[in-house]
Amino acid sequence: MMPGDMVAVFAAGISAGAINTVVGSGTLITFPVLLATGLPPVTATVSNALGLIPGSVSGAIGYRSELSGQARRVLKLGVGAVLGSFAGATLLLALPATAFETVVPVLVGLALVLVALQPVIGERVRRRRERTGRPAHRDGGPLLFTGLTLASVYGGYFAAAQGIIYMSLMGMLLDEPLQRLNAVKNVLAAIVNTVAALFFLFVADFDWTAVGLIAVGSALGGQIGAKAGRRLRPVVLRSLIVTIGTVSIVQMLLN
Numbered sequence: 001m002m003p004g005d006m007v008a009v010f011a012a013g014i015s016a017g018a019i020n021t022v023v024g025s026g027t028l029i030t031f032p033v034l035l036a037t038g039l040p041p042v043t044a045t046v047s048n049a050l051g052l053i054p055g056s057v058s059g060a061i062g063y064r065s066e067l068s069g070q071a072r073r074v075l076k077l078g079v080g081a082v083l084g085s086f087a088g089a090t091l092l093l094a095l096p097a098t099a100f101e102t103v104v105p106v107l108v109g110l111a112l113v114l115v116a117l118q119p120v121i122g123e124r125v126r127r128r129r130e131r132t133g134r135p136a137h138r139d140g141g142p143l144l145f146t147g148l149t150l151a152s153v154y155g156g157y158f159a160a161a162q163g164i165i166y167m168s169l170m171g172m173l174l175d176e177p178l179q180r181l182n183a184v185k186n187v188l189a190a191i192v193n194t195v196a197a198l199f200f201l202f203v204a205d206f207d208w209t210a211v212g213l214i215a216v217g218s219a220l221g222g223q224i225g226a227k228a229g230r231r232l233r234p235v236v237l238r239s240l241i242v243t244i245g246t247v248s249i250v251q252m253l254l255n
Helices: 003-022 027-036 041-051 053-062 071-094 097-101 104-116 118-132 141-157 162-173 178-203 208-229 234-254
Strands: none
Touching: 003 027, 003 053, 003 178, 003 208, 027 041, 041 053, 041 071, 041 178, 041 208, 053 178, 053 208, 071 141, 071 178, 141 162, 141 178, 162 178
């Protein structure tokens, strides 16, 4: 890898770490850069997954105060993240790339609609609970567990915009502020990236220069993203999610 390529990959790692912490979809920055350096798609994908782990962990640490009181929820949803990530990593090596590329824009687009409509949907859900007298599931119930597990399958396969999908599902099914949901999202993303990367260690080839550059960059970016993201009001955070997600869809369709 040439010096110019190394600078570009490191800068992409910082940007991806910050964006993943605040919203998600940082892979849409690092992945094209890795391809531009000449790495094959699968090598770029697995190197990116391993390199982004420090960024995910850094972002989760940055949101540690918002994680207070959510240990049980994180443990339960984390089980689904482990199972889904392993399945997605397996699919990456078993299926042609076009299989998931076809449905990725649709999944992300649906998630964006759910994020945008989350206040309306959440209010209707709360009113329905009040009418029926049924208490809300503290952990979102089987529907959230199943949805996040399926989202983790996608995350283990490619990871782009998985955070947006997580936020849309949790926003509908959990009665929590967006910042607390964002904290859970960062932990789940760290779990997915770690499980997928550990799986790839035994069955795929890495570019260790790319891994190291993205790892250091994303760790720095995770702290930057945590400091910036925690100051955002819910409406701003929601708007940022929709904007970045829309750009992600356009980029995926153009590629």
